[in-house]
Amino acid sequence: MDIHAAVVRSFDAPPRYEAFDLPAPSDEDHAVVEVLAVGLHPRVRSGAAGSHYTSTGSLPMVPGIDGVGRLADGRAVYFVADDVLGPMANRTVIDTRRSVALPVGADVLKIAAAMNPAMSAWVALRRRVPIEPGQSVLILGATGSAGQMAVQVAKRLGAGRVVGAGRDKARLDALPEVGADATVALSEDADATAAALADAACEVDLVIDYLWGKPASEAMMALLLARSDRSRALNWIQIGSMAGPTIELPSVALRSANFRLQGNGQGAVSTRAYLAELPSLIEEIDNGGLRVNAQAEPLTEVERAWTTPEVPGVRTVLIP
Template identity: 60%
Template sequence: MHAAVVRSFGTPPRYDTFATPADSAPHEILVDVLAAGLHPRVRSAADGSHYTSDGTLPLIPGIDAVGRTQEGELLYFVAPDTALGTMAEHAVVDRRRAITLPAGTDPVAVAAAMNPGMSSWVALRRRVSFKPGGSVLVMGATGNAGQLAVQIAKHLGADRVIGAGRDPRRLDLLKSLGADEVISLDGDGDGDGDEVADRLGRTAADVDVVIDYLWGRPAQQAMPALLKARTDRSKALAWIQIGSMAGQDITLPSYLLRAANLNIMGSGQGSLATAGILAELPSLAEEIASGALTVDPLPMPLDQVEQAWSAPTAPGQRIVLTP
């Protein structure tokens, strides 16, 4: 079969031939892949930097996809953590990690949105007891997952959603997606971050949940700014760490954990059981298929995978490879 193949962690995948995998267990089936999203998680696996990477080469990238069975059933599935990913003409599907999609579902839209949408959907439904009427701050709201997080928080009943990010064009877009307010994380140029901290404290001090795709310096600025400005510091603030686009580490002063009710947690592989994540997929897929969430996929043929790896995207777009 043809596939995107990584033979060196220092170079992008190439369109190449690869042995067609075989379904070898009772719960496995071979499907024709229709669409596979090029997510940040896919890129980090392809360059060997993701924390789950074991260095195996060659590998086919891709962590999820939409495929069709020989009987015509349309499936969304999550690939196991092996070197055989989803960016190929065919893939083996573990039926325990797959859901059936309604007839007429757009495979490209589902492939584009399920992975980035899953992060905030699962976080708000599984990691915290989020209730309608609550408030959410999305750190890194100008990224693809962050834009979906703004929509999902509103969809799940948030009374107030605040989006924080750096790109001014994407910040403006957030208001059309449901953000009540936006905060620029661009500093004042003197390096101390006081202006950013002041904006965060004035605008988002009393939120109930922070969904954080950034970590690094923005999180290090935001935590003390929010907690010091809180009307009631004993009111719980759930900080859900999902991504680290701005840095892998922060310095966390110990007093913050004593002076306020700050609950820091992660949401991702390992912090949630696979069964818990999979249980949330049908409801999210339904919202995507119905058009309740705005999705902007950029489909590209699989044989253009090298170009896709560096192709520019507009705000809110996600590249989807179609075999």
């Protein structure tokens, strides 16, 4: 079937809007959908650059990892796609087993923008390290789309105190509006940052980390050194690596405290477990429980949208 899509032909160049040949659905579990909205998430960019840990190196590819589409029977669905035949097209083929029907009248822009950033904390706190009522949480990188959602997700899932840490002052100051009890400014001054983190968050039970790199290793030591009871578990859930792909961590950090370091992502949690969480998360977003900032751009303008710097904290959504 002839379609129009954002097509990546080189990992060094942005996708271009062009004609593409859509393969027919391979079996009864697959179906063609009319695509309604697709989020341009950081994960979509790393997939289209061939640099995500799941990348296969196959080209050409149509980028995107999820989206909202309409089946031939008229039902709107949220679906999870694969990297090679992604959803940035006016039509795509989905695996219907990886899709969930949306409530009638659901805001497709909001669903396409929010599902990926919200899912990281939602699955982390329900499947990876199930949160217990009243536990306290630090979000490292709370000013990005996923971090802002994580503050709200933690509260919705029963967290007590939630602390948001990030660099951008304006978005940090806005975090209490979505539920943060305290905020910490991450600055170039390592000592001041460590002192502020220790003061605001040394007794937390969980950390959701979107940064990794230097800010994460410095925060680990700041929290562990200031903790009143180091035998009380500190569960650190590694999710993103905006500040760097590696960290340096003294081995003593793992011996001198009940410090549990784990990640959350494709592989750390099964696909089955991810899929099982989709309906409840869709309901939460649809009923307004999680606030998201989204900006719509036409898919025909994908090359411009791809190369224009993101407005931080606002998720771009491409509309075919």
